[in-house]
Amino acid sequence: MALHINIEDLLSGKAVESNRLDYKEGWNPDAIYRTICAFANDFEDMGGGYIIVGVKEENGHAVRPVIGIDSQKIELIEKEMVGLNNLIQPYYQPRLFIEEADAKTILIIKVTAGERRPYKVPDCVTAKQKTYNYYIRYNSSCIVPKNEYEEELRSLANRVPFDDQGNANIKIEDISTSILRDHLVAVKSALASEDLSGMRLWSILDQMDLTEQTPDGLVIRNVAAMMFCEHPEKFFKYTQVEIVIFPEGRVRNPNNMIELPVIKGPVPQMIYDTMNALKVNVIRKNIRKQKFDEHSLATFNYPYQALEEAVVNSLYHRDYQDREPVEITVEPDKISILSFGGPNHTISIDAIHEGKLLRSRRYRNRRLGEFLKELKLTEGRSTGIPTIQEELANNGSPSATIETDDARTYFIIDIPCHPDFREEKLVLNNENVVKDVVKDVVKQLSERQQYIIDLIRQDEAISAAEMSQRLNVTSRTVQRDISELKNMGVLVREGGKLNGKWIIKIE
Numbered sequence: 001m002a003l004h005i006n007i008e009d010l011l012s013g014k015a016v017e018s019n020r021l022d023y024k025e026g027w028n029p030d031a032i033y034r035t036i037c038a039f040a041n042d043f044e045d046m047g048g049g050y051i052i053v054g055v056k057e058e059n060g061h062a063v064r065p066v067i068g069i070d071s072q073k074i075e076l077i078e079k080e081m082v083g084l085n086n087l088i089q090p091y092y093q094p095r096l097f098i099e100e101a102d103a104k105t106i107l108i109i110k111v112t113a114g115e116r117r118p119y120k121v122p123d124c125v126t127a128k129q130k131t132y133n134y135y136i137r138y139n140s141s142c143i144v145p146k147n148e149y150e151e152e153l154r155s156l157a158n159r160v161p162f163d164d165q166g167n168a169n170i171k172i173e174d175i176s177t178s179i180l181r182d183h184l185v186a187v188k189s190a191l192a193s194e195d196l197s198g199m200r201l202w203s204i205l206d207q208m209d210l211t212e213q214t215p216d217g218l219v220i221r222n223v224a225a226m227m228f229c230e231h232p233e234k235f236f237k238y239t240q241v242e243i244v245i246f247p248e249g250r251v252r253n254p255n256n257m258i259e260l261p262v263i264k265g266p267v268p269q270m271i272y273d274t275m276n277a278l279k280v281n282v283i284r285k286n287i288r289k290q291k292f293d294e295h296s297l298a299t300f301n302y303p304y305q306a307l308e309e310a311v312v313n314s315l316y317h318r319d320y321q322d323r324e325p326v327e328i329t330v331e332p333d334k335i336s337i338l339s340f341g342g343p344n345h346t347i348s349i350d351a352i353h354e355g356k357l358l359r360s361r362r363y364r365n366r367r368l369g370e371f372l373k374e375l376k377l378t379e380g381r382s383t384g385i386p387t388i389q390e391e392l393a394n395n396g397s398p399s400a401t402i403e404t405d406d407a408r409t410y411f412i413i414d415i416p417c418h419p420d421f422r423e424e425k426l427v428l429n430n431e432n433v434v435k436d437v438v439k440d441v442v443k444q445l446s447e448r449q450q451y452i453i454d455l456i457r458q459d460e461a462i463s464a465a466e467m468s469q470r471l472n473v474t475s476r477t478v479q480r481d482i483s484e485l486k487n488m489g490v491l492v493r494e495g496g497k498l499n500g501k502w503i504i505k506i507e
Contacts, residue, residue: 068104178476
């Protein structure tokens with residue numbers, strides 16, 4: 001079986017947070033099974049972890065080149081693991097992957113959060129007299145929980161975050177193979193070259209831990225629909241982003257408003273589309289010369305990275321059982337992003353009001369966060385708010401403020417406009433302003449998007465299917481690029497599918 005993420009990204013810690021990685025120089029079943037137990041208990045809702053065998057660790061990082069494992073011993077290790085898995089109570093089976101790095105063979109033991117936690121295992125699985133204990137992950141170590149920690153671990157019994165739960169309503173036909181393949185290509189997974197048709201799709205989803213075995217059969221987990229379904233709102237009502245602009249302010253003139261098209265689709269696509277909409281309609285840049293300095297100083301009304309972190313957080317931590325959209329309100333002095341539900345009760349109200357670091361012990365969507373991390377859309381746990389505040393400070397903007405209620409049913413973050421850009425009334429959709437912004441955006445187009453524009457210059461009636469063939473990518477990829485180009489104001493469609501044509505707005 002192949003990993004669903006790239007082995008180099010795993011070893012470098014780019015795709016997975018360091019506290020979810022455990023390196024072992026060789027096959028040591030006693031230490032390895034204590035780690036398996038700790039990851040399966042998933043005490044802090046991290047989503048489990050990876051044990052990498054055949055790699056030395058130094059200061060939390062893999063030492064390269066790797067040591068490797070004797071390939072002739074792998075079959076014996078696989079057989080030994082079959083017996084050792086039976087020692088975990090209740091029974092738990094991790095996944096074993098054989099990978100190559102630095103021309104050496106290494107083993108990857110992937111441990112997902114167990115559905116029947118808490119788990120316990122013998123302190124020494126190889127000893128004749130076995131003493132069982134629970135284990136949890138504490139920083140980068142595996143410890144036996146005591147007192148309130150053990151009580152809290154027991155309280156997690158049969159509690160699985162919503163995104164990791166199986167959903168019998170999601171059918172295999174609901175999973176878009178083109179979206180799934182695009183994701184696998186993006187994370188440089190070896191699975192990207194696999195056949196995704198028929199029963200093979202079930203196998204790929206299973207390898208990615210996106211299925212759950214129930215008494216009624218195999219079902220697909222909610223996170224699979226959040227990530228790889230064209231219409232996740234079919235299962236999670238009002239999974240969408242709504243952007244409303246009040247040029248004079250929501251209080252001053254609530255009747256003067258501009259509603260942008262509702263944004264729907266899989267979570268990563270909603271993030272991309274939302275940022276494109278804000279980039280075109282809202283974000284502005286000012287460049288000014290500095291005295292006695294040859295370098296110019298660039299400031300933004302809203303730094304892109306701060307907005308992106310806030311948008312990602314709103315969809316990452318959203319309660320997908322709540323029938324409320326993510327609402328983004330743009331006013332002359334701020335952008336407000338509202339999502340439901342609110343921050344976990346393990347975060348103090350003082351920390352929320354302080355608005356610096358929101359460190360949660362429990363995560364609502366641990367698997368969704370894992371996928372967003374792999375796509376580099378989020379850096380990891382508890383990093384969003386600090387990144388937002390840092391980006392605002394670097395831009396010379398005031399700090400963002402956060403609001404919630406005592407019941408933690410909602411979360412609002414207000415991102416203030418840079419003082420140099422504040423106006424009594426927002427000037428939006430002005431042709432010159434829009435052109436300047438779009439021209440700046442065009443410089444950031446991907447190579448594939450630029451090629452799409454070149455194809456349209458050659459044939460303004462070219463279809464998306466023809467572009468797909470010319471580019472040797474899936475039609476879904478082309479449609480996504482076209483959607484981004486349209487949101488940026490670079491491209492518009494005039495007429496229908498049969499007789500219509502593309503128009504490039506900015507040359």
